[in-house]
Amino acid sequence: MKQHDTEYELDRTFQRFEDLHLNEIEKKETYRMLINSIDRTNKKAKLARFFHSAIPVALTTFLLIIGGLFGAHLLFTNEQVVPGTELMDEETAINELKPTDFYEFRLVAFFEEIPYESWSEDESLDPELKRQFQIYEELMTIDSLDRLEEFHILIPDSEYVEAFGVTEFPTFIGFDHTGIYMTTNELEDVESFMDFVQQQQSMSGAIAISKIEDFPYDIKKPAIMPFEPTWTQVEGSIVPYRSSYLNIDYSDEENRMQVFILSHISIEDPPGEHELPRESFQQVQLSDGRKALYILDGRTQVLLWDDGELNYRIIMYLDERDVEKYTIAELVEIADSFE
Known part of the structure; x- marks a missing residue:
């Protein structure tokens, strides 16, 4: 299965920048910080690597505060919970995340952390995080993810973690137009879900x-x-x-x-x-x-x-x-x- 190269992921990053609702000055400053921090080589790298080595910590914090959602499609759509406000419940979360079209599907993946560039060489890395990072890398090699209408990767800060009662990482939730189609901690179940998505979308004719x-x-x-x-x-x-x-x-x-x-x-x-x-x-x-x-x-x-x-x-x-x-x-x- 193919890896996503840096140029491809950058294109997808900037296609989603409108969701951040930045003004022109903020957009230019964010663009400048991002470009200045990228190692301009021809090496291929996964999108998640930007969040630890390529992008400064300040920019990562800025994006997390504004977005709360990031991943293969960079969907910065999750608003942070303001102290004193009512927390999101599961029904509200499902209604926000489920697609509306009969043949559209979405996937949400919850990880404790996003892998950084040199994680595989880090001898001090916690074994549990190492296991999650390995699953993350395998998840990103599934070509059929491009068939999803939306694909979110969330970390524990997200209000969706509490809404869905997520206590184990990684957790994967697949949605069809009716709501939750599957909830699992196993990557094999995600692959089965994507097989189902392809089967549904390959139906020809009206x-x-x-x-x-x-x-x-x-x-x-x-x-x-x-x-x-x-x-x-x-x-x-x-x-x-x-x-x-x-x-x-x-x-x-x-x-x-x-x-x-x-x-x-x-x-x-x-x-x-x-x-x-x-x-x-x-x-x-x-x-x-x-x-x-x-x-x-x-x-x-x-x-x-x-x-x-x-x-x-x-x-x-x-x-x-x-x-x-x-x-x-x-x-x-x-x-x-x-x-």
Whole structure:
């Protein structure tokens, strides 16, 4: 299995710097400290080595205070617990760490310490830490870790240690979209988890669905409609790592309205192959100020907007081609009613 080289890990480091919420001065200073401390050789080194020899102790402390989470993907997302505030419970921790997508998975690894560069030559190293460092090194050689949506490495300072009741190191917790999939102290179980991840993500083609509850996202539906539907049909599909959709078709004898919901799509994205260019749309606003796009397109009126990680579209079918059946204000009112 391949090792990650220094240049690759540096790229991943700076891709995650935005999560630190630093101002420009702090970013430049952090960058300067990091660059000045790196041994510019062609030797390959694991990411964890930066934390003991390459990066000064002051920078390490600074990053730990701000982030609390660091590892293969450098996810500095853990806020430190302020004295006197309520500690995180397990349910809250699970909700923060579990992915939302049906085919996304996350792994959290708890270690007592992160290996430093010369740990294998340190004769005074505690045997227990040596065992953990060896497991850490083996963990980093698992190529399939790149399939994870997020991968965190945490140390005892993290509030997640108490939330999950971690008392042994290392401890590994794997998450799917429902919550905790596995908890283990064994690296073999992590490898089995990653085999499961690969198996799930290698499924080809779309999974057809015909029920709203089968869609792997929490959705909203309109509380206001311009007619009373007498017939409703649901269909959709789930496609790993691509846009999944749900279509709810409402109609009566004279009217038809579709609510089309997509994942991995935003009104800010370039249009798809079979979509009209964005300049063809009229920009409007929902009552809460969110941006929406409107178009009269032959036999339909369409209003689309983003809500969280999903894109919503109201499609109203017309009685006459290019003749608006509803005002934009009426469509916005329908969109505002989604709950």
